[in-house]
Amino acid sequence: MMQAALPLKKETNRLGTLFVPIEQFKQYVAQVQFPTAISFGTKTVKCEVAPHPDQKDEYKLSSNLWEELMIPHEGLIHLLQKDDTVFIGPLVGIFTAGFTQFNLRPIGERSLFFAKLLSVEKKVGAFYFVFGAHQIDWDNGTVNGYFYMNDGWKQIEVPIPNVVYDRLPNRKVENLEFSKQVKERLQKEYDIPWFNPGFFNKWDIHQLLVNDNKVNKHLPKSYFQPEFSDINSLIETYKHVYIKPANGSLGLGIQQLIIKDDEPFIYCRFRNNEENRLRRYSTLHRLVRRQFPQGLKGMIAQQGINLLKWNNNPIDFRVHTNKDEHGNWRISAIAAKISGTGSITTHVKSGGEVKTVKEILRDIGANPGITKKIHETALLLSEKIDEKMPGFIGEIGFDIGVDQSEHVWMFEANSKPGRTIFSHPKLKADDLQSRRLPLEYAIYLFKQSVEKQPELVNANGHFLQL
Incomplete structure (x- = not known):
């Protein structure tokens, strides 16, 4: 049984008691079953329940239990009951890296992003904080986490959380041994749900989906570690080809190969030292040798798509999907991205521009029904990726293209999507929704x-482990 989110406040006049709204107390009386323990994060202590002294629609908790459970502050919470234990919270930790010694910006440049992420706890009902591997005290089962309060960042010791949201900044940190050890230990020793584990590899995602007849029509023709003949076949068939790293992100390392019917040359468009570059070659052999001197190991060659255009610049769409409070996939945000002149990608750093989907389709005179097609495709792809990948996936960012025939293509799926689209003033509601849904x-x-917990309380007041 899960109650609606209600305020939790501290009670100083009586010890060892959780005070609940009168209607909830009546249910305990009717069932002749009263909770005897209360759990927060991974700490559990004995308690009694009583009706709220002022008959308010809120919870009150005795100050001694408040201290024992290490509750960080008053706030809006959910309450669940399993057998004789009530669970309050949840206590949700965001796992990341890159902490500094500065209290004003404890996670460096990403401090503002995390502050905005944590701010949704007041709307949703939870205790939400950020932590890294070095803030865990394994001996005591606690975390010295960073909370964002009204007066700024504050480090507070709390129990190990109920759920972990993975926001490691990059693959390099993710592959460090200590990152792997924290994840493995929290999952094995505490059976904690850990969601969004791992960055996606572009080729792994392609291989997951390519044999599924419901979604493979949305995948461009692609080769991993392509031979020269593969690239030659793609360029002859499609007139332009993208070559990109399977483990890349932010558009880094992508190159576009182009041929024109009325010219004998082959062109390569790429980005170097913050500049968009274009080179001309007399043969494909020369281009590959010069542009990829280290070879094509770890690279993907992908057919080019004749995309919808705005002022002759290609458009693609960034779509964020998230799971909601029922575990169902939803579209949380969608925006159109227009490539900068001479740019290979639509990334803002490469001169790209963000517009709402409604305004871009209106400006180019396209069918408004394209929005529905993009939505349906993104949700289908989310469900398929989720179905085929291990672990809990809570959000995906898709780069999606629509060609001149209104066919929808998936270029990339990202497990930790960037947020540059939210700089657009008309995407404030999308921004909030994409921050709210992970919680x-x-x-x-x-x-x-x-719901799947065994009997929980042991003599030390900690969870029993399976």
Whole structure:
């Protein structure tokens, strides 16, 4: 049973008690079953329940239990019950790296992003904080996490959380041994749901989907570690080809090969030292040798698509999908990205521009029904990726293209999508929704994990491990 989110406040006049709204207390009386323990994060202590002294629609908790459970502050919470234990929270930790010694910006340049992410706890109902590997005290089962309060960042010791949201900044940090050890230990020793584990590899995603008849029509023709003959076949068939790293992100390392019917040359468009470059070659052999001197190991060659255009510049669409409080996929944000003149990608750093989908389709006189096609395709792809990949996936960012025939193509799926589209003033609601949904999904995972818990309290007041 999960109650609606209600405020949790501290009670100083009576010890060892959780005070609940009168209607909830009546349910305990009717069932002749009263909770005897209360759990927060991975700490559990004994308690009694009583009706709220002022008959308010809120929870109150005795100050001694408040201290024992290490509750960081008053706030809006959810309450779940399993057997004789009530679970309050959830306590949700965002796992990341790159912490500094500065209290004003404890996670460096990303501090503002995390502050905005944490701010949704007041709307959703949870305790939400950021932590890294070095903030965990394994002996005591606690974390010295960073909370974002009204007066700024504050480090507070709390129990190990109910759910972990993975926001490691890059693949390099993710592959460090200590990152792997934290994840493995929290999952094995505490059975904690850990969502968004790992950056996607472009080729792995392609291989997951390519044999599925419902979605493979949305995948461009692609080769991993292509032979010269593969590139030659793609360029002859499609007139332009993209070559990109399978583990790349932010558009880095992408090159575009182009041929024109009325010219004997082959062109290569790429970005170097913050500049968009274009080179001309007399043969494909020369281009490959010069542009890829280290060979094509770890690279993907992908057919070019004749995309919808705005002022002759190609358009693609960034679509964010998230799981909600019921564990279902939803579109949380969508925007159009227009490539800068001479740019290979639509990334803003390469001169790209962000517009709303409605305004771009209106400006180019395209069918408004394209929006529905993009939505349906993104949700289908999310479900398929989720179905075929291990672990809990809570969000995906897609780069999607639409060709001149209105066919929808998936170029990339990202497990930790960038957020540059949210700089657009008309995407404020999308921005909020894409920050709110991960916490709502964490509440869903909290509920699922409580439902499968065994008898929980041991003599030390900690979870029993399976």
